[in-house]
Amino acid sequence: MDWLRLPRLGRDTIWLYSSALIVAAAGLIKLRQGVVDYAYTETYCYQSVRTNSAVEPYVNCFSVSPTGKFSKVFRAGADTDLARNASSGFAMPGLWDGHGHLLQYGEFLNSVDLFGSTSMDDVRSRVRKYLDRNPGAGSKEEWLRGVGWDQMVLGKMPTASDLAVDKELKDLYIMLDRVDVHCIWVSQAVLDLLPESIPDVPGGEVVREPGMGVFCDNAMDMVMGLWPKPDNKKKEQFVKSAMGKLNEVGLVGIHDAGVTPGNLNLFKELAGGPDWTVRVYAMIECYERNTFCPDEVERYTSPDGFLSIQSVKLFADGALGSWGSALIDPYTDRPDTSGSLLVNASELVYDTIAWANEGYQVNIHAIGDLANRHAVDAMVAALRLLCPYEPLSRCQSRHRFRIEHSQIIHPDDQARIHAIGIIPSIQPTHATSDMTYAEKRLGKERTAKEAYRMRSLLDAKPVLGSDFPVEPPNPFQGIYAAVTRRSPHTGRGTEDSPDGWYAEEALELDQAIRGFTEGPAYGGFTKSKTGIIKPGAFADWIVLDAPLDSLDIEELRELKVRETWVGGKKVYSRD
Numbered sequence: 334m335d336w337l338r339l340p341r342l343g344r345d346t347i348w349l350y351s352s353a354l355i356v357a358a359a360g361l362i363k364l365r366q367g368v369v370d371y372a373y374t375e376t377y378c379y380q381s382v383r384t385n386s387a388v389e390p391y392v393n394c395f396s397v398s399p400t401g402k403f404s405k406v407f408r409a410g411a412d413t414d415l416a417r418n419a420s421s422g423f424a425m426p427g428l429w430d431g432h433g434h435l436l437q438y439g440e441f442l443n444s445v446d447l448f449g450s451t452s453m454d455d456v457r458s459r460v461r462k463y464l465d466r467n468p469g470a471g472s473k474e475e476w477l478r479g480v481g482w483d484q485m486v487l488g489k490m491p492t493a494s495d496l497a498v499d500k501e502l503k504d505l506y507i508m509l510d511r512v513d514v515h516c517i518w519v520s521q522a523v524l525d526l527l528p529e530s531i532p533d534v535p536g537g538e539v540v541r542e543p544g545m546g547v548f549c550d551n552a553m554d555m556v557m558g559l560w561p562k563p564d565n566k567k568k569e570q571f572v573k574s575a576m577g578k579l580n581e582v583g584l585v586g587i588h589d590a591g592v593t594p595g596n597l598n599l600f601k602e603l604a605g606g607p608d609w610t611v612r613v614y615a616m617i618e619c620y621e622r623n624t625f626c627p628d629e630v631e632r633y634t635s636p637d638g639f640l641s642i643q644s645v646k647l648f649a650d651g652a653l654g655s656w657g658s659a660l661i662d663p664y665t666d667r668p669d670t671s672g673s674l675l676v677n678a679s680e681l682v683y684d685t686i687a688w689a690n691e692g693y694q695v696n697i698h699a700i701g702d703l704a705n706r707h708a709v710d711a712m713v714a715a716l717r718l719l720c721p722y723e724p725l726s727r728c729q730s731r732h733r734f735r736i737e738h739s740q741i742i743h744p745d746d747q748a749r750i751h752a753i754g755i756i757p758s759i760q761p762t763h764a765t766s767d768m769t770y771a772e773k774r775l776g777k778e779r780t781a782k783e784a785y786r787m788r789s790l791l792d793a794k795p796v797l798g799s800d801f802p803v804e805p806p807n808p809f810q811g812i813y814a815a816v817t818r819r820s821p822h823t824g825r826g827t828e829d830s831p832d833g834w835y836a837e838e839a840l841e842l843d844q845a846i847r848g849f850t851e852g853p854a855y856g857g858f859t860k861s862k863t864g865i866i867k868p869g870a871f872a873d874w875i876v877l878d879a880p881l882d883s884l885d886i887e888e889l890r891e892l893k894v895r896e897t898w899v900g901g902k903k904v905y906s907r908d
């Protein structure tokens with residue numbers, strides 16, 4: 334046989350033959366891989382697909398590559414198998430929350446829910462119920478935590494004694510966050526850990542009347558320093574429960590508005606793992622607020638788009654509810670104060686310039702009109718320095734500085750925000766939660782001209798969000814609040830009115846949807862990657878029972894997402 338002659342061929346020839354064979358085999362394998370890749374490209378068709386893209390706003394099918402990106406977005410004709418076999422349901426880009434707090438939300442889900450608590454008795458009974466379910470909570474090593482109380486609803490500022498009247502709670506270590514997480518209320522056991530005489534704190538308030546127990550803003554630090562913080566294992570649990578809930582309401586990504594360097598390291602470990610089902614654009618929050626700490630962090634973008642670190646959070650002031658936000662003129666209902674800045678103007682300018690110069694996007698928390706003015710000042714100063722020969726607006730389009738909350742802004746500063754294109758990061762449900770008291774704090778004129786703007790800030794490409802856990806993360810409630818300026822919980826305006834609160838500031842439905850898709854994409858440097866269904870974008874989408882724009886607006890309040898997909902994987906299904 335011919336092959337028997339083979340041994341007579343020289344060694345080199347054989348080597349050459351076998352090399353050729355190997356190359357040919359490799360080619361075949363390569364070819365096969367090509368086929369396999371192609372086979373793994375999944376195609377999904379629905380009754381309709383809203384793409385958010387200007388090119389083809391509505392299609393009915395898309396394909397997803399094995400790398401979790403859209404590879405093809407197309408319309409299948411009605412007489413094709415694809416269209417005939419389409420899944421029932423209506424797809425649209427997955428939604429993003431432009432301002433939330435992941436770990437705090439996870440912690441909230443694992444602590445006492447005090448939102449909507451109406452009396453001290455109600456608070457104590459909720460704490461007791463939690464204790465029944467979580468025996469052992471409230472020890473010195475593991476304080477009992479809760480969030481959601483509001484002294485305005487409780488009728489008085491709470492004190493440690495309000496917890497001590499219940500003998501079950503008397504000796505426990507308890508720390509409960511105010512609804513806006515700008516104050517904490519602690520039990521006597523926690524107070525006993527503090528020095529005998531507690532000093533006042535600049536940029537904060539140690540509440541002393543009607544008794545001790547509440548600490549606000551910078552004054553919270555002395556208590557937080559004593560709190561035995563949850564370990565990484567616990568935090569991993571927080572991340573998992575938070576992401577599960579976020580997927581359930583149709584969120585595929587969030588901007589986390591303040592993560593410490595240590596938690597960023599944990600995020601890096603967890604991102605991309607099986608339980609990390611939400612994309613996170615994390616803003617750095619130095620251990621010491623409003624400082625420059627570039628050595629403790631590093632810029633990071635995971636290749637699969639699940640974690641991005643390239644921005645920093647600074648804090649200009651506190652919250653309106655506790656008179657902590659910094660105003661140009663005094664509060665209408667407390668003429669003795671105009672709130673307090675957490676940082677002086679020169680320090681804010683310094684921090685903004687220092688971070689921006691390192692290439693970080695700077696996002697400043699600002700509620701009051703004085704804080705917003707300082708934020709704009711700091712950003713202008715930084716832009717002038719970064720791009721001395723360019724219009725500020727062009728420089729800003731690269732740096733994309735943001736004002737987190739942008740709640741009360743003097744008309745002069747609104748004009749500057751427009752002119753430069755500073756991004757307002759707005760939480761529509763804050764407007765509808767605060768509408769009950771905002772006018773008391775600010776007076777009619779200031780409210781009408783300055784407060785909770787949405788429509789008039791529209792061309793500045795706002796990022797919309799919820800500030801979860803301060804408000805529930807459900808983006809459809811946010812869209813509802815933005816479109817109606819009524820509470821998604823009651824469907825009413827102020828004092829049970831059927832009309833929206835300053836309805837001239839309401840957004841159109843489409844604008845609100847874009848605030849939860851395109852807005853965060855621009856404000857988080859993921860444009861054409863997120864918030865859109867088009868080739869090359871991350872394959873993140875949700876499925877609804879009906880297209881959003883076909884619904885009666887009231888239906889948004891109770892809307893339940895059918896499915897949520899992230900990176901081409903189904904992460905939530907209602908059924």
Ligand SMILES: *[C@@H]1O[C@H](CO)[C@@H](O)[C@H](O)[C@H]1NC(C)=O
Nearest residue numbers: 376413414415416417418419
């Ligand atoms: C669509 O359905 C038909 C019959 O119902 C089936 O033969 C065909 O394989 C399906 N096509 C696809 C693309 O799933």
Ligand SMILES: *[C@@H]1O[C@H](CO)[C@@H](O)[C@H](O)[C@H]1NC(C)=O
Nearest residue numbers: 675676677678679680681683
């Ligand atoms: C602003 O704050 C910084 C840091 O706290 C301090 O060093 C500086 O003196 C303050 N500047 C003014 C003008 O108060």
Ligand SMILES: [Zn+2]
Nearest residue numbers: 432433590800
């Ligand atoms: Zn926040």
